Amino acid sequence: MTAGDPGWPRALVRRSEEFVATVAAFGIILLPLSEVVLRRFFSTGIDGQATFANQLTLIVGLVGAAIAAREGKLLALATGAMVPEGIWRRLTTAAAAIVGGVVSAVLALGGVGLVQFQRDTGNVIAYGVPFWWFYLAFPFAFALIAARIVRKSWPTWRGQLVVGAVVAAGAWYATRWDGWMDTAQWPWFLALALAAVLGMPIFALLGGAALIVGFGQGDNAIQAIIGGLDQLTSADLPAIPLFTIAGFLLAEGHSSERLLRFFRAFFGWMPGGTAVVTAVFCAFFTLFTGGSGVTILALGGLLLPALLADGYRERFALGMLTAAGSLGLLFPPSLPLILYGIVAQQPIGDLFIGGFLPGSLMLGALMAMGVREGYVSKRPRQPFTLREAAASIWVAKWELLLPVVILGSLLAGATTVQSSALAALFAFVVQRFIHRSVTSLHDVLRVMGKSIALVGGILIILAVARGFTDALVFANLPQQLVDWTTANVHSPWVFLLGLNLVLLVVGGIMDIFSAVIVIVPLVVPIAAQFGIHPVHLGVIFIANSELGYLTPPVGENLFVASYRFNKPIMELARAMLPMYVILLVGVLLITYWPWLTTGLLGLFGR
Numbered sequence: 115m116t117a118g119d120p121g122w123p124r125a126l127v128r129r130s131e132e133f134v135a136t137v138a139a140f141g142i143i144l145l146p147l148s149e150v151v152l153r154r155f156f157s158t159g160i161d162g163q164a165t166f167a168n169q170l171t172l173i174v175g176l177v178g179a180a181i182a183a184r185e186g187k188l189l190a191l192a193t194g195a196m197v198p199e200g201i202w203r204r205l206t207t208a209a210a211a212i213v214g215g216v217v218s219a220v221l222a223l224g225g226v227g228l229v230q231f232q233r234d235t236g237n238v239i240a241y242g243v244p245f246w247w248f249y250l251a252f253p254f255a256f257a258l259i260a261a262r263i264v265r266k267s268w269p270t271w272r273g274q275l276v277v278g279a280v281v282a283a284g285a286w287y288a289t290r291w292d293g294w295m296d297t298a299q300w301p302w303f304l305a306l307a308l309a310a311v312l313g314m315p316i317f318a319l320l321g322g323a324a325l326i327v328g329f330g331q332g333d334n335a336i337q338a339i340i341g342g343l344d345q346l347t348s349a350d351l352p353a354i355p356l357f358t359i360a361g362f363l364l365a366e367g368h369s370s371e372r373l374l375r376f377f378r379a380f381f382g383w384m385p386g387g388t389a390v391v392t393a394v395f396c397a398f399f400t401l402f403t404g405g406s407g408v409t410i411l412a413l414g415g416l417l418l419p420a421l422l423a424d425g426y427r428e429r430f431a432l433g434m435l436t437a438a439g440s441l442g443l444l445f446p447p448s449l450p451l452i453l454y455g456i457v458a459q460q461p462i463g464d465l466f467i468g469g470f471l472p473g474s475l476m477l478g479a480l481m482a483m484g485v486r487e488g489y490v491s492k493r494p495r496q497p498f499t500l501r502e503a504a505a506s507i508w509v510a511k512w513e514l515l516l517p518v519v520i521l522g523s524l525l526a527g528a529t530t531v532q533s534s535a536l537a538a539l540f541a542f543v544v545q546r547f548i549h550r551s552v553t554s555l556h557d558v559l560r561v562m563g564k565s566i567a568l569v570g571g572i573l574i575i576l577a578v579a580r581g582f583t584d585a586l587v588f589a590n591l592p593q594q595l596v597d598w599t600t601a602n603v604h605s606p607w608v609f610l611l612g613l614n615l616v617l618l619v620v621g622g623i624m625d626i627f628s629a630v631i632v633i634v635p636l637v638v639p640i641a642a643q644f645g646i647h648p649v650h651l652g653v654i655f656i657a658n659s660e661l662g663y664l665t666p667p668v669g670e671n672l673f674v675a676s677y678r679f680n681k682p683i684m685e686l687a688r689a690m691l692p693m694y695v696i697l698l699v700g701v702l703l704i705t706y707w708p709w710l711t712t713g714l715l716g717l718f719g720r
Contacts, residue, residue: 132560142170142355146352161240161241176573180258187571189317189571189575206313210310212284214309215264215285216285217325220325227334249343261278302322303323303326306318306319316575316624320582342581357537363565366561367549368549374391375509379496379499382498384488387488399413401447417435421435426487427491429689430487434480434693444473449572458638460648468653468711469656479700519540575631595639610705613641621661621662638651647712654705654711661697
């Protein structure tokens with residue numbers, strides 16, 4: 115990157131945002147751990163430690179969202195991909211970009227107002243550090259997102275210039291027009307919905323809805339930003355970026371080869387050993403990366419050749435890998451469970467305990483499919499030997515220690531944030547100084563940038579969800595849903611069946627994190643009317659969303675697997691159908707047998 119390079123300004127912005135996000139992430143890692151050490155050994159602490167960590171999480175989330183926009187990884191409805199290539203795809207992309215760009219630009223202006231307000235008040239955290247320094251992330255991040263949405267709106271710079279001009283005019287009009295309170299709002303909501311169907315990021319749908327309702331009440335864009343501020347500084351939120359960083363560091367260090375050897379040594383002797391290994395390995399990997407699509411992308415190139423080399427049918431191998439990519443989200447430290455706990459205000463430790471048996475049931479169901487295939491096809495088994503088992507443990511010892519570190523710290527009384535900080539630090543030390551897979555500052559920035567982009571795509575939705583929830587409350591929608599359901603549905607079992615069906619549809623078009631943020635506030639009060647345990651509801655929600663990843667025609671895992679294996683989506687859907695059916699049976703068992711979720715809670719006195 116030199117001044118003579120015409121692309122150096124863009125490269126400078128790229129490096130700068132990755133550097134800022136990485137420094138903020140290391141701050142989140144070190145602050146909780148430093149506080150523990152100082153309290154334990156020196157009877158002192160860091161003033162405002164928790165507040166500093168929360169403000170750094172805000173920076174990670176917003177800068178990560180800007181990075182996700184740069185990489186084209188902002189979460190959107192899967193329906194946008196159904197528009198055929200060509201002029202129609204370009205036109206619909208431009209239309210969605212105009213709406214998304216306007217929302218982002220208005221939120222950026224709201225961020226400017228928030229910074230000005232906080233600067234005038236002069237509030238400080240500790241050591242003379244003012245809050246408004248951290249709040250600068252709002253206008254910068256949303257302005258970058260708007261610019262990047264515009265840049266990806268059209269293949270040529272002239273088209274981008276036209277879209278950018280429309281976005282600027284739309285943002286100016288939205289913030290200065292005084293007729294919001296006197297006109298019908300449904301046309302604006304319709305425009306948002308159509309843009310979302312055409313591929314606009316989900317955060318813009320939620321943020322736009324919040325802005326429309328707020329403007330209709332006479333508020334300004336600052337109110338939507340204040341709601342995002344509250345969401346991004348909640349106490350348990352730092353656990354999401356920290357566990358994600360740990361998972362990406364694990365993937366970066368070629369841990370997959372070492373773990374594959376371990377799982378083969380211990381499960382390869384079973385009938386269908388390689389298929390069983392595939393299910394267990396994918397579940398193990400997904401619980402650290404938090405996204406099932408990441409599992410397919412990271413492990414597909416390793417496991418598909420292994421299955422084919424052992425003589426498994428290609429159709430079975432493709433179906434197993436596609437289905438197994440959604441396993442693991444019910445085991446600690448599942449990011450969707452953490453997010454559910456934050457949104458539904460439930461103890462995250464209880465959700466980890468409640469998800470263990472249901473997660474084991476889903477994993478066991480897919481393992482049983484592998485065993486059956488081994489018996490029917492008479493696939494070769496790998497003999498179990500103590501020498502290979504011991505050698506595989508030694509080779510994968512650092513990866514295997516990570517879940518021990520996490521669970522051990524939780525059992526020792528650490529908070530979820532402290533445990534996640536320890537996990538991220540452990541993963542960094544192992545990959546940087548033991549395996550040496552992260553060898554330079556450039557590597558650190560690259561890996562952290564990838565993980566923070568995923569985090570940003572999640573947290574920006576959480577940032578605007580508060581305003582969206584307020585909009586729903588203002589419209590009295592939650593209470594109307596409660597009233598309608600209690601008036602027309604008289605059995606909790608019928609309600610749960612309806613919830614299963616709704617979540618399968620939602621999971622088929624929306625990623626699991628967006629579904630948690632949008633749907634959970636609506637279903638929690640209804641479930642409470644039927645006496646459904648909130649932890650049981652959370653497990654049902656995540657289990658259904660796992661299955662939603664596989665639901666045709668637009669389940670996320672089908673698209674990811676189609677890209678990874680270069681196969682048509684419907685071919686993968688047919689290959690995965692037997693696995694889908696058995697996982698569906700598992701979801702129904704989890705739904706209608708509450709003991710699977712609450713049994714261990716009762717045993718532990720929770």
